[in-house]
């Protein structure tokens with residue numbers, strides 16, 4: 149496999165994490181397709197990447213209620229920056245429905261445009277996920293109208309870049325809509341903290357790319373860009389990064405100081421994941437020998453990856469989630485049906501792993517303790533106070 153980003157042929161396999169089902173595969177039947185999770189790292193641009201493991205349509209959920217919710221509370225600063233630029237008569241293009249918050253705040257300006265997916269990208273789905281958006285752009289699966297939208301001073305994209313299966317081509321195709329000397333603005337999740345922590349649940353089949361501040365800078369320099377500015381926004385678990393970049397004059401390339409540290413980050417992540425797995429399994433063995441009943445609250449992509457990578461089926465008997473859509477469907481790749489939390493009382497749970505936003509943990513613990521005040525809680529999020 150060539151590097152997703154810089155097309156380098158020397159890309160190193162970091163680890164094979166086993167076969168994992170897709171996290172939107174909530175079904176009425178038990179048997180579903182699983183995909184290989186191969187994590188690699190490019191030794192040129194240092195980007196950590198998950199290998200594409202399915203056909204073209206394999207990342208498009210059939211269930212209507214599946215939505216990728218992305219955090220957007222930190223976008224206000226970017227919005228005020230763009231507002232200033234709009235007042236200076238700059239033309240701005242937003243590329244997807246993941247930029248909707250920005251668009252809603254600025255749509256009164258005539259010089260801002262949101263690339264409507266139905267009108268321009270030949271996507272008929274109501275709320276397309278990032279896979280579909282990047283796929284249309286990579287393949288130039290456009291309606292003819294798109295060639296009349298003109299060129300822009302600034303192109304903005306939130307939460308799509310880490311979903312691209314060919315970043316190199318994605319950027320080249322976006323450049324078509326950029327004026328010479330124009331700037332690109334990307335908002336992406338920052339994987340650095342989770343990589344350092346060995347948080348295996350951060351891996352997700354819909355994220356082929358895991359950015360850190362340094363590997364982003366390195367990669368885009370190789371692609372011929374210079375970084376105009378970047379900003380990091382802190383969150384309880386996954387931080388966010390906003391980069392403003394521009395094509396650089398030939399010959400200019402700043403050296404990245406910590407390239408070795410970036411390269412070692414991949415190995416460090418795998419090592420930590422393996423150690424954590426050992427610790428977890430010996431704990432679960434001990435507790436199941438004592439006939440303790442163990443469950444997970446939260447059936448999302450984090451708990452699905454956590455469950456399968458750590459091979460938890462011998463130990464976990466219950467999966468709880470209060471999303472009505474998931475009720476009684478099989479937790480992907482297992483024979484455990486997802487149950488609402490009220491059923492905890494009947495099951496007399498002893499240990500409950502939490503897989504949800506850190507800021508909701510306390511509330512959920514309080515609610516679940518009403519059923520059984522002796523439940524022991526452990527969070528699968530390394531930044532939680534209750535982290536395992």
Ligand SMILES: [Zn+2]
Nearest residue numbers: 151154190193
């Ligand atoms: Zn590379």
